[in-house]
Amino acid sequence: MAIIEMKKVSRIYQQGHVSVQALQGLDLAIQPGDFAALCGPSGSGKTTCLNIVGALDRASSGETWVDGHRLETMTRTELSRLRRDRIGFVFQAYNLIPVLTAFENTEFILALQGRPVAERRERCLALLKAVGLEGLEGRRPDELSGGQQQRVAIARAIAHDPAVVLADEPTANLDSANAEALLELMERLNRDRGITFLFSTHDARVMKRARRLLTLKDGRLESDQAVAAA
C-alpha cells in the first residue's frame, strides 16, 4: 500500500482577480522505502505538491492519502496531529528554532508528543550521533554551520519515526561538500532504517542520487522514472 497517494489533485490559487492553477489533476503514489525526487522547472508545482502531501495546504479538488488518512476530510487539529506523528519535514532554510539547542530542536516533536524525558534523551543523542553531530548537542543554531543545521533538521525530522520525510530543496542553501554529505546521510537513513524520503529539487546531484525521479510540468506528472542505485 502506498504511503502517499494523490488522485487527480488540483490546486488553484487566487492571486487578486487571477486564478493560478498550481496542480492540474496530479496522480502520484509513493511507496514505503522510496527515495524519490520531485523535479521540474520553477512553477511546475513541486512545492505545492509537498505542501499538500505535508498537510500544510489543502487541495482544491481530488484525493490525497497519507499513511492511510484522507487529508481532505480531516480537521485542522487532526491535520496538525498527523504532521506531528507521521510526517517529518526538512526545509530549505533549515528552520531550526533559534532559542533551542541542537538537542532541544531534535527532541521538539517528541516533547510535543509527550514522550518521557529519558526516552527523548536516549533517542535524540543517538540520532545526533548518527548524523555526525556528537558533541555539538548543546549548541544553538547560530553556533552551527549551514550543513550542521541541516543535519539537525534531519535528526528532528526522523526523531519521531515518521511514515515519510518531506524535504523541500534540502541542499539549496548548502555548498557542494555539505550537500554531498547531506545526501549521503539521507541515503544511509533510507537504506539502513527504511525511512521514506520525498524531496523536491533542482539540484542535479540530488537527482543523480534519487532512486525515483518524478518530473512535474505545469502541475502535472510528466514522467515517473525508476533510477538504478549509483
Added chain:
Amino acid sequence: MLRMAWRNLWRNRRRTLITLASIAFGVLLAVTMLGISNYKYYEMIAQSTRMGLGHVTVLPKGYLEAPSFKLRLGNAAALRALALGRPGVDAAVPRVQGPALFATAARNVGGVFFALDPALERPADNTLLQSIDSGALFKDREASMAVVGEGLARKLKLGLGKKMVVTVSDVHGQMSSILVRVSGTFKTGVAEIDGGGVLLPLGTAQKLLGYGPDEATALALVLGDERDSDATALALGAAIHDPGVEVLPWKDSLPQVWGLIQVDRVGRRLILLVLSLMIAMGVLNTSLMSVIERRREFGVMLALGLAPWDLIRLVLTESLLTGLVGLAAGGAVSAPWIWYLKAHGIDLRGLLPNGGVEVNGAMLKPIFHAIYYPETVALIVGAALGLVLAAGIYPAWKAGSVPPVEAIRND
C-alpha cells in the same frame, strides 16, 4: 514551554529591558499612589472618628438626623459591656455632646461641649485629649472643671484656674447652667473646634442636662481595624436588638468623610487606569512586534505539529513571565521607597504652614506616610499580571492563527 518562553523573552534584550522598566515604573507609581492614599484615608478616618463618634457609634434612633438632648441611650453601661464583648472592639466609651453657651463675666460664646469619662478614655482614641497643650484633663467624672479650646480661651480671656459658666437647654427644655473652672486648654488646629469646643466631665454634663448616671447621647467604639466597622456595626446592632437604638459604622455617622474618600478613590482609579492603559499599550506593542518578527518561526512550529492553542499558550506564557519579572523589578525598586515612606514619609510641613490639612473638621498631619494592606499588594500584583496577560491576548491569537504554509513561503 516555560524554558522556550523564558529564552524568547531575552532574544531582544534591550526591548525586553525597556518593557520591564515600564512595568517596574508602573508598579512604583502604583505603590506610591496606593500606599499614600491608604495612609491619607486611614488618617482621615482616624482623625474624624477620634473627634468623638468612634469607628462605630451606638446612638438613640434618629439622633443623627435631628440631634437633641431628649434622645439618649438609657443603658450605656450595659451597651458598653455588650460592645466590649465583640471581637475587634478595643474600646467603648460613653459620651455626651451638644450645643452650649460658654460665658464669663465679660463675654459669652456659643459652642459645643464634649463630655467624657476620664477613667475610660485613652488619649490615643481622642484627638481632643491628644491636643491638650496647657494644664491637664480633669481626673474626676463629677468634677466642676473643663478643658477649653485655645481659641475659646482667648475669646473669653480665660486662663488656667479661671471660671466659666456653661449653659444648656436640658432634657426638659429648661435652661440649665453650671460653673466650671478651667483645668487646661487644647489646640487641634481646627479653628471651629478650638474656637468653640469644651471638654466636660461626663458626670457633670449628665447633671447639667438632667440625665441619669447611666445615660449618654452616644457610645463610641474604637476598633483595632477600621475596615471592620461595617461588620461590627451589623453584628452589634443584631446583638442589641433594640428598635430605639441604632448602630452605625463611621461611613454612616461621618458621611462627609466617606464621600470625600469615595470621590478621591474615583480620581485615584482614573489615574491608575490611564497609567495601566499606557503600560499595557507598551507591552502590547512589544509583544506584537515580537510575534510579527517570529511569524516564520511560528509557521515552522505549526508545520511540525504544534497545536495553535499551544502557540497561544507560549506567547501568553512569555507575557506572564514579562509581568512576573517586571513585577519583581518593580518590587525591588519599590522596596527602599516603601521603607522610606514608612520610616520618614513625605514631609509637607514646608508647604503647609498651618501644621496640616483640615478635612471635614479633622486635622491631617503634614507628613504623608504609606500603608499597605494585603488587598493593596494583591491589587498591584493582580493588576500588573492581568494587564500584561490582557496585552498578550491579541499577539497570542495572532501567533496562533499564522497559516503555516504562508509563513514558511516567506523563506
